[in-house]
């Protein structure tokens with residue numbers, strides 16, 4: 001419903017959970033959203049003007065830090081990037097699925113960060129680094145363009161049904177990061193990295209459900225990265241077999 005001054009009356013149906021309180025519930029809040037308002041703007045409106053106890057995470061407000069990932073109208077999105085006018089009058093806002101809720105829209109992402117740390121998410125150079133710099137051709141660098149865009153918001157891993165059933169599965173975000181280093185010509189730990197993912201909790205656990213692709217706010221394709229890792233792991237195993245024969 002349009003209001004004077006171009007404001008749009010929006011109902012935010014927000015998941016509320018307060019530790020120690022009597023259970024979780026949805027609560028409705030009416031806000032006047034100006035043109036161009038994002039879900040994050042409206043959450044701030046609720047917090048500043050209606051209910052100061054509402055808890056949610058955010059930082060950069062520019063779709064860079066990834067901290068405001070949440071489920072909005074049944075899809076994982078960044079609240080700071082999602083325009084209210086694209087959502088209809090009733091907007092359902094919930095915490096990311098698959099992680100324990102700490103309070104309201106804030107989740108404990110401990111599982112996500114444990115998985116991330118386990119794959120050694122840093123460049124491992126050889127024992128003798130070049131005197132000046134590692135040289136890469138523009139084409140070699142281009143392979144990293146997409147995986148390097150990941151902002152670690154957790155939207156992809158939260159949307160993956162396999163993750164919901166078994167937290168030992170590394171999940172799309174960690175696997176994408178493994179591919180980011182396997183594809184990097186400066187990294188020398190490919191064998192070690194393939195050992196981390198060539199197993200039942202790595203690339204072979206992915207059922208190619210593609211929800212991770214749909215939920216990425218940066219339009220990255222983790223499934224393609226998982227497929228590339230599978231091909232690389234198979235090629236490495238076959239060449240090992242030939243070497244031993």
Ligand code: F3S
Pocket residue numbers: 159160161162163171172205206207208209210211212213222223
């Ligand atoms: Fe999950 Fe994405 Fe694979 S949703 S099953 S990681 S394709």
